[in-house]
Amino acid sequence: MLELARQLGTSGLSQAIQSTLWLTPLLQAIHILMIGIVFISVLMVVLRILGRYRADEPFTAIWLRFAPWMWWALAVMAATGLVLIIGEPLREASALSFWLKMALILVGVLSVLGLRRAAAGFTGTSMPFGTRLAATVVLVVWIAIIYLGRSIAYDAEIWGSWSLGVYA
C-alpha cells in the first residue's frame, strides 16, 4: 500500500496538485466548512432522538430537513478529500489516523442510516433507551472522525510506533 502511494505521489496529477500551492489550503478550508454542515446535521438528528431538539415534531420531519444537507456536504467532503489524498498519498497512507478515519466514516454513514430505520415513524418525545444510546454512540463516532482527521498531520506524535510510517 505504501509502495502504491509512493507511485501515486510521483504521478503527473499528484505533482500538479502539489505544485499548486494554494490548492491544499483552499480544499482544506472547504473540507472544514462541510464538516460544519455534516456534524450539525448529525447532531440535530441525534438531539431529536434524545428528545432535546424539535421534540414537538415527528422524527421524519427533522430527518427530511437535514439529510439532504448531510449527503451533499458528505459528497463535497469526499471530492475535496480525494484530491487532498492524490496530492499527498504517502502522508495519508502512512498515517494510522487516516485508515481509522476511513473505517469510522463507513461506520458513521451506515449507523446514521440505521438510526433513520430505528426512528422512522416516531412522533413522541422520548424514544426507547436502546435508540437513544445508539444515537449517542453515533455522535461520538462522528466526533472521533474529526479528531482522527486532524491527527493525520500528527500521526507519529499521536500513535508513536503504531504509526504506519517509519518511526525512528
Next chain:
Amino acid sequence: MSTPAFVQALYDSGIAVWMRDSLKAMPLIEATHVLAIATVFGTILIVDLRLLGVAGTGRPYSVVAREMLGKTWTAFVLAVITGALMVAPNAITYYGNTAFRLKLLALVLAGLNMVIFQLLTARTMPTWDTSAKTPTAARTAAIISLVLWTAIIFLGRWIGFTKGYDFSVPEDVQFEFPQ
C-alpha cells in the same frame, strides 16, 4: 517587527511553554478547535438560512434562533479557549501573521453585524417572525454573516500555511517516509 510586551508575555507564559513541550496537546487542541468551529458555523448557517427564507421556514425565526443560540455560544467559547491555546505557544509569529490579523478583524465585523441586527432589524421581528419573506435588512445581515464566517474559516486555515513555527520539534521525534 518589534514584539509588544503582551505578545512576549503570552509567548513566555506557563501554558505556552507547556503547549510547546507537549507533543499530543497541539493536535488534540486543534481537533477540538475544528469541532467547535464546525458547531459555530453549522448553527449560524441554520439561523442565517432561516433568515434568508431558504430553509427551516416551517418554524418562526425566533424559535429557530432560540434553539441554536446556546449551542453557538457554547461552541464559540470553546473555540476562543482552544484558539488562545494555539496562539500562545506561537504568539510572536501569530502577531505578525496577516491571515491571523484579518481573521480577528473578520470576527470583530461578524460581532458588529450581529449587534446591528439585534439593535435595529430584530425590533420589527414580530411583523415577519413566522413568514418566509423577511425584510431586506434581515437578509443582508444573514448574507454578511455567512460571508464573514466562511472567510473566518478560510483565514484560519491560511494561518496554518503561512505562519511557520518559532519552536522546533524535539530531537527524539523523527517521522521519515520510506524511500
